[in-house]
Amino acid sequence: MFAYLVRRALQIIPTLFVISVVIYALLALKPGDPIDELRRGNPGFTAADYDRLIKLYGLDKPWYVRYWYWVGRAAQGDFGPSRRFGMPAAQYVFQYRLPNTLLLSGLSLLIAFVIAVPTGMLSALRQHSLFDYGVTFVNFIGVSIPIFWFGIMLMYIFSVQLRLLPAGSLQTPGIEGLWPIIVDRARHLILPVAALSSLQMASWTRFMRSSMLEIINLDYIRTARAKGLPERLVTVRHTMRNAILPIITLVALAIPTVMSGAVLTETVFNWPGMGRAIFDAIVVNDFNVAMVSLMFISLLVLLFNLLADIIYVIVDPRIRYD
């Protein structure tokens, strides 16, 4: 098992290297460069200005030359400066964007998980009941409604009409004191978390329900009941523990996706997270920010895949990698 994990961990390094080449090449081959941003709106921009700036930024060299230079610096922890913000790209991503995403996405994920698992379970245990039909109906609405539209509707009802919650943003400017800041953050989180968690919640509830239904009729469950185990133990220890395995895979794979931010939710609710950062960096050709963000997401995907494998072993003793 240990040898397997070490081998998997070591495989991450060459995989990341290949990913970095592909991402760098794609960004470099995309039409446009940082100079376009400086040229736009400046009618006096001349050929001499272009030459001067293209050399200054090193963009006169082929992309693979620039890549080797970038990767050499990145290996030492220097991902270069953000051309837009002046500050180091890594500082911009990890100090100003990632914490906001962790807060919004982490909470959404947690709430979606906490609600989806028991709801899916109950729905399966009471198959064909009014509750089951109700949950199924709500789930289909959840997976069908575009998140952008749902977010705007939430804002329209709770901010514009009822004036109960703020229309987006992270905080109210100028709030002071720990308690007011916590409450202010919580108020700002309610609508985006509701919007973002709705989709995951609906889909995970469906998965949990179908997973439970598969297991609930297996022989070993019948045996457990036959030997006189209380129904609660049968459900929690035998049924749920096995039914939750596919959900663990889904959650493990969802974490890196969620860390990469939710562009639509962040846009509607004016939430400065990773999704907008990556989107904006690509749009305005801020290559270093795009690179550091995308490499971080790639690393997370690889790590959480590994983590999912480890959790399988913990949850299901039948699984062995050696």
Added chain:
Amino acid sequence: MRKITLAVLSLLLLVAMGWADSSFSHQLSARLGPQQNNIVIGANQEPDQLNPWEGSADTKENVTALFNIGLTYFDNEGNLLPGLATEVPSTSNGRVRISGTVEAGNFRQEVDWTLRDNAKWSDGVDITTDDVLFTLEVQQHQLVPVSFRTFSNTIVEIKAKDKKNFTIAYNSPNLFFASPTGRVGLARFYDIAPKHVWEPIFRAAIAAAQAPGADAAAVIQAQFLGAAPGSGTNPNAVVGSGPYKFAEWQRGQFIRGTRRVDFFLAPPGPAQNYVQEVIVRFFVATETLQAAILSGELDASDDIGLAGVDPAVLRGQLGNTANVEVSPSGFIEQLHFSQYVSGRTYGGQAINLPVCQVADDLLLGDPRTRQAIIQAINRETLAPTVFAGAIVSNSFVVRGDVGFNTELNQYPYNLDAAKALLAQLGWTPGPNGVLQRKTADGRTVLFRLPHATTPAGFRVRTQEILQQDLVAVGIAYDPSNQPASVLFSNEFIYGSNCNWQGIIEFASAGGIGEVPADELSGELWADDPRSTAAFDNVGRPENAFAGGNVGGWANSEYDKLHFQALSEFDIDKRAAIIRQMQVIYNTELPSVPLYERVELITAKAGLVNYTKGSAVTRTPFWNAWEWGWTQNGAVQAR
């Protein structure tokens, strides 16, 4: 499971308790408006950084006007008024002197400036000519990635007579020496940077950048442009000349400033009657900004965030709680034609520019094709439908500009005229009613007109209307959308690449109030007769895609007038030249001017002096020191 349920319930309880806390609710509402004598403004565009040397000018324009003021500024009617300077230089006050001629090679334009005695930086240090000289030194340094040096490159000398007086000498005519596009020559809307703040940082960064093996661009970005006075990470390091002192910047959220008591321009009456704190909140989506306005979270909104929103609908939603002001934006939405066709001439001489097959086949180089297309588009219906409040344009200059020509052909919607012009060019109805013709080399081509633009909502609606209008004259319409970063990239935007071969849509500046020639026709002129290079302004690979002319239109008579206007200091004579240029444009139609865009700002009832009356004013932040609430004793300033 029970523990998790308890945790969720506790969180909900926590929020509910916070809600119920009346003192906190009061604190939230008190952040707004007259109660605290502050103002919360919703804005669409956040500056990347606050340094005066880099960045897109437009995104900085509003916010930087809080913390900085130029030598001059435009008021609400478009008048140029002295800012840091004691008066606006002109020939009549003897501060502008012109000698020699460009042709003789001895042209010299001298401009005298005097800084106000009471002009101080926000940290209390005097603003002096040392700051001016330092600013120009940075602007001209080879390692500083300043976007353009059009005007600073023409400066041959700066003489500082004393701490408050200096003279700038140019070697070619600079009509814009006193306006925001061409003063000392820095990035727009900044004149002068504080030397005592930036100089130590600049010297250290340059030394580091010039060290052996250093990545100069990265060092300059990180150590100079991204230093604390520009990044705002240390509020005390940000020093400006404007009416507010920088206090706080939460990136992606808001920026905050507090009123300066030592600012040299004052509102009418006691300063304490006017807002003491400004908070600008940034919103990415128009819908969110609109929701924040309607929910009462904002006292006012900027001039960019509500683009395309119908003012009548907004007024209906806001009722008497806020005012909605509509003002001209100064931008004209246009469809530029690809002119990369065969057999072109310039001043009677054959010219050799790239040829794009589709543009050539569609005869886009013939003015009759362009005249047919403009008459096939129902612009009177299109303009208000796609951009509420917009008005149809027939020029490259906006209404209200002193050089605007009122006697141009209006090109009303006329299907018969459009069809007749196309028939003259040999187009006949073909399969499915789409026009076709035989080319000189025997091919049969269909009139399929490609249209490229960005996916902004109002442009997508334009495409829907064009689809309906053009099919009525037999033109098959082929729309496509590209993200702005792709559309405006040099690989795409320049028609010489033939990546777009029909029409491309974007907005162009249409006036800054001084009968300008340079800004306005940046997309239209082709060749500078004063330079040895051919077609300087037509972007193509051989000139590294420099210049603003993307369609490739070249007209020698127009170019001659353009450069004549650039050298004409008499405003009336310059206006006459610009009017002649518009006649050529209006006949030749290198682009179809669709409509003049408008801008909306909102201001809560009781907020005074928050206004943007003209396109020239450029920003509602032009007089931030005069903003105030009538409830607190503020009065209309003008």
